[in-house]
Amino acid sequence: MSELILQTHDLRKVYGEQNAVDGIDLKVERGSIYGLIGKNGAGKTTTLKMIGGLSAPTSGSFTLFGKSGAELADVRGRVSCLIEDPGLFGNMTAFENLKAKCLYYGIKGDDYITKLLELVGLADVGKKKSKHFSLGMRQRLGIALAMVGEPDLLVLDEPINGLDPEGIVEIRDMLTRVSKEKGITILISSHILEELSKVATHYGIMSKGRLVEQLTAEELSEKCSLKIEAVVDRPELASTVLDGLGITNYKVTDRETINIMEHLDDVAHINRELNAAGVLVSKICVNNESLESFFLNTTAD
C-alpha cells in the first residue's frame, strides 16, 4: 500500500440527536482518486466538510499528511474544497472571484488565473458577473477556485452536478489529468456510482452515516463483472478439479463459494466434473451484478 494521505479514526458528527457521520474509518492513498459514494443524506458532505476544515468533528480524529490534532493547522493550506454549491461573489466576474482567492494564497500574476479559466472552459466569459452564470458555469468556476494554489488534496462534493454531458466528460478528463500529471489526490463524492467509476481508483460506500465498504477499482470491477458463482461443500477439492480443467482465473471467496471468471459458457461441463469428483454443488449459475445493483445491495437496509 502506498502512503496514506488521509486517514480518519472513528470520525463522528452529531447534529442534535442525529448522527450525520457515525464513526467512519476512511483511508485515502496519495495520488488516488477516492470516490465517496452514498445516497442523499448518507453523510458524504458532512464527512467532506470535516476533512476540508469547515466543520469540526463531534468526536474521533483524522490524520492529514501525517499530521493530526493541533498540527493539522500546519497542513490545512494543502487541502482545497468545493463543497455543495460553489461559493461565489455574485457581483464579481470569474476572474475577480479567482483573483480574491489567489490573493489569499499569495499568488501573483494574471496569467495564472487565465490558465485556470482555460482549464475549466471559462476562458471566454469576459466581464460577465458570476450571478448571471448557469449552474454548469458556476460549477466550473467552483472547481477552478478549488484548484487555486495547486493543493495536494482536492475535496470535491458532487462536482458534476448541473453540468451538461460534454461538461461532465471535460471535468472527468481534467480530474484524471491533474491527478496523474500533478500528483494531486482527489476525494470526490457522488451518488452516481456509474459516473464515479469512470474516474475513481478507490471507493468508499457510505450509508446512514457509516462507511459500509471500502474497495479498489479492481475489486469493484471484479465484483461487478460476469462470473460463475458456485456454492460447493468442499472448495479445496473443487479447486483441484478446476485446476485440472485448466481454469486459473477463479477465487474462493468464503468457505463454500467459488467465483470463476472464465469459461463462462461451460457451466454444465464444470458442474458435471465437480459432481464426478464427489463435490456436492448446491448452486451454480452465471452472475452479473451491475454497478447500480451492487451499490443498492451494499447500501440496502
Added chain:
Amino acid sequence: MLNMIRMELYRMVRMKSFWVIIFIVGFINLVTVALNDMVMETPEYQQAIEASQSIREDDVVANIGMGVSLTPNEDGSYNFLEIICGAAKGMVCALFVGIFTVIFATADFNSGYIKNYGGAVKHRYHMVIAKGIGVMVYTIFFFAVFIASSTVGVLISDHSLVFESGSKIFEVLTVQAFLHIVFGWVIMTLCLIVRNNLVSMIITSCIALHVFAALYSLADKGLKKLGWKKAAISDYTVSGRIMQYGTESKNILVSTLVVAAVFIVLSFVLGSLWTTRKDLV
C-alpha cells in the same frame, strides 16, 4: 495573515454597496449642508426649535431617530468641527458605517465564498482581524468623504468655514473616527455571531437610531431606584461615547478611550472564540 487582509480589501472595494453607500452619503451630505439655510427657514424647523426649547432641563428625554442640525455663527460662518461632530454625534456616520459593516462582514458567509478558503485558514482569528482591518479602512475612507463633502457643501452655500485650532481638529476627528471604527468592530462581531443579515441590520439600526439609548434611559431609571444614583449605561457604550464626544469633551477623553479599549478586546476575543468554535458552514 497579510494575504488574507489583501483578499478582504480586494473584495471590499469590489462590493457595489461600498461605492453606493459612500456616494449616497457624500451626495446627501453635500446637498443638506449646501441647502441648510433653506431648511432653517422652513416652519417645521422653527417649530422643532421651539419645542426643544420648551423642554425642561431635568426632563428625561431619549430622542429616537437621527437629529442633526447646523447652526451658523453670528457672522454667518460655520465651525468646521461642529459640522463633522453634529453628524457624528447624531449617529449618522455610525448608521452608515454599521450598514456597510453588516453587508461586508457577512458577504463571504452569505455567498458561500468562505467555503473556498475557510478550511485552509491556519488560525481562524486571522479572519476576524482581516475583516476588522477592512472595516477600519472603510471607516477612514468614509470619514474622508464625509469631511470633503461637508466642506464643499459649505463653500457652495456661500458661507465661510472657520477652522478651530489644528490640535483640536486632530483630537476630535481622531477620537470620533476611532470610536466609529470600534463601533464597526462591535457590529462585525455581532454579525459573526448572529450570521443573519436581517437581525444584524435591525440591531445596528436600533443602536444608530437611538432605540437602544431609550432602553438605556429606562434601565438607568430602574438602576437609580435601586440606589445607583449616577447610573448612565450609555457612558459605558461606544455609541454613547460617539454621541457625547465633541469639541468640549477633553475631560472625557481618557474614559472614552478606556470604554473603546474594552469593546475592542471584547469584540476580537468574542469574534475569535466564536469563529474558532463554530462550524464555518
